[in-house]
Amino acid sequence: MSLTEDIRLLSQVPLFKDMNDDQLRLVAFGAERRQVAVGQELFRERSPAESAFIIARGRFELLMTDRNGEPKVEATVGPGTLLSELALITMVERKFTAVAVEDAEAMKISRSLFHRLLEEYPEVGRVIERRIRDNIASLAKAAAAMSHRFV
Numbered sequence: 001m002s003l004t005e006d007i008r009l010l011s012q013v014p015l016f017k018d019m020n021d022d023q024l025r026l027v028a029f030g031a032e033r034r035q036v037a038v039g040q041e042l043f044r045e046r047s048p049a050e051s052a053f054i055i056a057r058g059r060f061e062l063l064m065t066d067r068n069g070e071p072k073v074e075a076t077v078g079p080g081t082l083l084s085e086l087a088l089i090t091m092v093e094r095k096f097t098a099v100a101v102e103d104a105e106a107m108k109i110s111r112s113l114f115h116r117l118l119e120e121y122p123e124v125g126r127v128i129e130r131r132i133r134d135n136i137a138s139l140a141k142a143a144a145a146m147s148h149r150f151v
Contacts, residue, residue: 003028006056006107012080013054015128023121030113034106036060042083042098042106049087049094051110055079058104062096076101088114 006028010016016024034053036042042053045065059078063071074096077083086092088111118125 006031009054009056009080009107013082015082015085015131018127019121019124023117023124026117026120027109027113028107030110030116032108032110034108036100036104036106038100038102038104040100042100042104043094045094045097047094049084049092051108052085052088052114053083053098053106053108055081055083056105056107058100058102060098060104061101062098064096071097087111 003025007021007024010024010027011019016027019027031054033056034042036058042060043049045063055078057079059076060081060083061073062075062077062083064074066072083098083106084092084094088109118128
């Protein structure tokens with residue numbers, strides 16, 4: 001994909017949608033492309049996550065190990081999906097294994113690249129902080145709406 005196509009893809013991902021072209025260009029230029037053949041893993045459950053991935057082409061099954069140690073498909077995701085978003089901020093474990101169900105391509109965005117974006121464009125940090133706050137408020141509201149189930 002070209003840099004222009006990468007910027008267009010990034011602009012469609014909720015985390016990056018309000019960023020300007022210069023900010024998106026920095027991410028697109030610094031991102032690493034990964035080709036993943038059908039049946040191959042992009043990453044494995046419980047492995048350290050030092051980067052996030054945006055699916056550029058193809059589809060992935062997201063598998064989680066059940067109580068019996070068997071993999072269970074939790075979701076199938078495609079282009080524009082951001083995987084392991086929290087890894088951009090802090091060290092976490094992968095919550096699932098991502099396996100390509102067709103030939104695919106993903107953009108790898110390292111934590112160091114994301115931190116560089118925040119250093120060069122502090123306003124991005126404020127936007128992300130607002131989104132996190134809004135997400136937490138939405139979760140709290142949803143939990144409160146379900147509180148009758150826990151009494």
